Amino acid sequence: MAETTPLIRQPLFVVAVFGAAILGAGLxxxxxxxxxxxxxxxxxxxxxxxxxxxxxxxxxGELAAVKVPSTPQPLxxxxxxxxxxxxxxxxxxxxxxVLLNLWATWCxxxxxxxxxxxxxxxxxxxxxxxxxxxxxxxxxxxxxQEWLKQAGITRLAHYRDPQAKIFQELKSAGKAFGMPxxxxxxxxxxxVAELAGPAEWHSQxxxxxxxxxxxx
Numbered sequence: 603m604a605e606t607t608p609l610i611r612q613p614l615f616v617v618a619v620f621g622a623a624i625l626g627a628g629l630x631x632x633x634x635x636x637x638x639x640x641x642x643x644x645x646x647x648x649x650x651x652x653x654x655x656x657x658x659x660x661x662x663g664e665l666a667a668v669k670v671p672s673t674p675q676p677l678x679x680x681x682x683x684x685x686x687x688x689x690x691x692x693x694x695x696x697x698x699x700v701l702l703n704l705w706a707t708w709c710x711x712x713x714x715x716x717x718x719x720x721x722x723x724x725x726x727x728x729x730x731x732x733x734x735x736x737x738x739x740x741x742x743x744x745x746x747q748e749w750l751k752q753a754g755i756t757r758l759a760h761y762r763d764p765q766a767k768i769f770q771e772l773k774s775a776g777k778a779f780g781m782p783x784x785x786x787x788x789x790x791x792x793x794v795a796e797l798a799g800p801a802e803w804h805s806q807x808x809x810x811x812x813x814x815x816x817x818x
Contacts, residue, residue: 647674647792656814657786657795663807667797674792677785678771682736682763690761692791695734699815700787701803703735704769707749709781711800716755718804722812723757725804730789731816733758733803738766786815 654670661668680702681691692700703719705712716735723733735758737746747760763769772778777785779798786795794815802808 646790647676650674650788650790650792650794653788653794653815653817656817657811660807660811660814661795664802664805665797665807665811667799667801668811669796670794671796674788674790674794675777675796677777677787677791677793678775680768680771682761682768685760692787695732695787696791697789698729699731699789699812700785701731701733701812702785702787703733704738704772704778704781704783705735706737706739706781707745708739712782713749713753715782715800715803716750716753716758718802718808720755720757721804722808725809726812726816727757731812734761735759736768737762738764738769740764740766786812788815 651674654672654674657670661670677692679691679693681689684690692702701719701722703715705716707713719733719735727733737760739746739762743762743764746762750756750758750760769778769781769783772783772785777783777793777796782800784797784801785793788794795811
């Protein structure tokens with residue numbers, strides 16, 4: 603029996619080492635891919651750095667609470683429904699500057715700033731810019747559209763996420779702390795400004811800020 607024990611253990615040891623090597627190689631491959639993706643996102647966002655230089659001195663007055671990060675920020679793959687019910691992601695807006703606003707009918711500050719967002723879209727909206735106001739009401743899907751109609755909001759497309767996952771994803775990324783939540787996203791798909799709370803988005807300060815984000 604003393605002679606057979608090593609013969610049994612040796613193959614098991616070899617299998618264990620071989621399995622560990624395969625596992626390690628797999629983890630290294632996955633880690634490498636993730637690291638490569640992170641590096642690509644950082645490099646892509648670095649292209650928006652000069653936008654931050656234009657925005658920082660303009661975060662004042664009506665937009666004094668806006669935070670302009672030290673570097674452009676990658677965002678999670680946010681998704682929501684478009685006016686036709688089709689699922690969209692931020693990638694669908696790549697090449698355009700977006701003012702992403704999360705709102706709900708139960709949020710009084712959200713309702714208060716919607717007319718200004720509507721006016722901002724009317725003045726600056728076009729091929730290179732859109733106010734993307736995403737409603738996150740989780741009940742009564744007809745209520746947001748009814749409220750927009752009653753409030754005379756006619757220029758904003760009706761985007762929505764009835765599961766409110768977009769808020770949770772931004773919260774997990776440290777980009778949402780309450781309602782409303784607003785991000786300015788450059789054409790590279792990276793956040794160049796963020797705001798927790800309402801603002802007068804059609805004020806002189808806000809229009810100048812968005813124009814600077816557009817490089818106008």
